[in-house]
Amino acid sequence: MASLGIDVLFKGTNFLRLLQGLWVSIEISLISVILSIVLGLVIGMLMTIHNPLLKAVLKVYLETVRIMPQMVLLFIVYFGTTRVFGWDMSAESSAIFVFTFWGTAEMGDLVRGSIKSIPNIQFESAFALGMDKVQTYIYIILPQTVRRLIPLSINLITRMIKTTSLVMMIGIVEVLKVAQQIIEANRKVSPNAAFGVFAVVFLLYFIVCWPISRLAVYLEKRWA
Amino acid sequence: MSELLKVTHLYKEFGTNVVLKDLNLSVNKGEVVVIIGPSGCGKSTFLRCLNGLEEIQSGVITVDGLPVEAGKRDITKLRQKIGMVFQSYELFPHKTVLENCILAPIKVQKREKDDAVKEALELLDKVGLADKKDYYPRQLSGGQKQRVAIVRALLMHPEILLFDEVTAALDPEMVHEVLETMLALAKAGSTMIIVTHEMSFAEAVADRIIFLDKGEIVEETDNVFGFFEQPKTERAKKFLKTFSYEK
Numbered sequence: 423m424a425s426l427g428i429d430v431l432f433k434g435t436n437f438l439r440l441l442q443g444l445w446v447s448i449e450i451s452l453i454s455v456i457l458s459i460v461l462g463l464v465i466g467m468l469m470t471i472h473n474p475l476l477k478a479v480l481k482v483y484l485e486t487v488r489i490m491p492q493m494v495l496l497f498i499v500y501f502g503t504t505r506v507f508g509w510d511m512s513a514e515s516s517a518i519f520v521f522t523f524w525g526t527a528e529m530g531d532l533v534r535g536s537i538k539s540i541p542n543i544q545f546e547s548a549f550a551l552g553m554d555k556v557q558t559y560i561y562i563i564l565p566q567t568v569r570r571l572i573p574l575s576i577n578l579i580t581r582m583i584k585t586t587s588l589v590m591m592i593g594i595v596e597v598l599k600v601a602q603q604i605i606e607a608n609r610k611v612s613p614n615a616a617f618g619v620f621a622v623v624f625l626l627y628f629i630v631c632w633p634i635s636r637l638a639v640y641l642e643k644r645w646a
Numbered sequence: 647m648s649e650l651l652k653v654t655h656l657y658k659e660f661g662t663n664v665v666l667k668d669l670n671l672s673v674n675k676g677e678v679v680v681i682i683g684p685s686g687c688g689k690s691t692f693l694r695c696l697n698g699l700e701e702i703q704s705g706v707i708t709v710d711g712l713p714v715e716a717g718k719r720d721i722t723k724l725r726q727k728i729g730m731v732f733q734s735y736e737l738f739p740h741k742t743v744l745e746n747c748i749l750a751p752i753k754v755q756k757r758e759k760d761d762a763v764k765e766a767l768e769l770l771d772k773v774g775l776a777d778k779k780d781y782y783p784r785q786l787s788g789g790q791k792q793r794v795a796i797v798r799a800l801l802m803h804p805e806i807l808l809f810d811e812v813t814a815a816l817d818p819e820m821v822h823e824v825l826e827t828m829l830a831l832a833k834a835g836s837t838m839i840i841v842t843h844e845m846s847f848a849e850a851v852a853d854r855i856i857f858l859d860k861g862e863i864v865e866e867t868d869n870v871f872g873f874f875e876q877p878k879t880e881r882a883k884k885f886l887k888t889f890s891y892e893k
Binding site: 546548551553554561562565566645 | 734755
């Protein structure tokens with residue numbers, strides 16, 4: 423059998439560099455995910471308010487995010503805003519901005535759906551016990567919302583992690599970019615490296631995302 | 647006897663649909679009032695008006711001398727005096743039986759946790775559910791859930807208890823265990839307003855029967871036995887007939 427080309431990873435600091443690239447991916451997704459959860463809770467609650475103007479604005483926001491490819495958003499924010507608005511954003515902040523902008527919209531929609539799926543009579547039975555609106559949200563509605571939200575949001579979180587591979591298009595050296603560099607540098611001595619190195623990248627993504635989706639399964643069962 | 651609940655000229659509509667017309671009612675402390683009537687006659691809506699879950703268009707409802715006004719800030723204070731048990735139990739699914747019971751006493755009435763737990767366990771024991779205190783609602787049968795819901799309402803020490811068709815969603819043998827619990831409460835002197843379709847239970851528990859049809863009180867009587875034997879109005883007669891079968 424032909425060489426799988428994994429050996430190049432053991433040359434010099436190649437594997438360490440790959441892990442550093444992975445850390446860049448994780449860092450960007452972790453910050454974006456946390457920001458998206460916090461902002462998404464707020465946006466989601468706003469989405470349940472009956473106000474036509476607010477509803478319209480949030481709808482446009484959500485649809486924009488859904489329709490626009492993430493890569494186009496990245497290009498607009500990183501390349502586009504620099505000259506037009508004079509913003510000097512680093513590639514990392516642009517990436518975090520775009521991913522949070524995206525994640526917040528989708529998370530908000532999930533939060534909205536979770537709140538809506540709680541029967542109205544849960545509110546009423548809390549009111550009937552003398553609770554006010556704030557107490558009802560804190561003790562009754564939000565805990566149930568979060569339980570319904572976790573399995574749904576894990577899907578979004580893993581999608582966000584996977585999509586960070588796009589950030590190499592604005593010059594961020596994350597795991598996929600490092601892999602490309604390693605393959606390019608060893609093209610002559612190890613022409614099969616494309617297979618081995620990308621396979622390892624696949625494994626790394628798997629190692630990051632798999633525990634998260636297992637957690638979703640576990641929580642879904644526990645809170646069923 | 648002192649008057650606990652007073653309803654005068656209550657008028658309620660949903661859009662153009664008039665649900666309750668000029669309803670008047672007075673309930674004394676310790677009295678058990680049973681409201682019966684065909685589906686859609688406004689029984690449940692009436693109960694929901696009593697603790698401000700529904701807004702009313704005109705009329706006055708007072709509990710213990712205080713007006714019930716939906717949407718007002720102090721409605722939460724008033725609701726603590728009015729316990730309500732729903733048809734679909736509506737326990738909080740993310741909390742255990744015990745947590746369901748003590749949540750409002752601790753958070754709303756700011757009672758000591760130990761004190762609330764102690765009382766909750768006593769009451770759960772009375773309804774035969776002390777061993778289920780750490781169960782989640784989904785692990786209980788319908789009848790058990792409904793008894794927990796009753797304990798949860800009792801723990802707020804309400805002046806008056808509202809029961810909205812609490813056995814309508816239960817299997818026959820579970821109906822019995824819930825009704826026994828309510829009968830015990832009535833004997834202990836609780837003030838209760840009960841909406842039900844269980845006629846033999848109504849007869850056993852009621853001090854007064856109110857027959858509601860199309861949003862109006864058609865018949866109201868303290869002669870409970872007499873009502874079921876020989877109702878005075880045609881509409882009540884017709885309604886009661888639907889509960890018996892002849893071959």
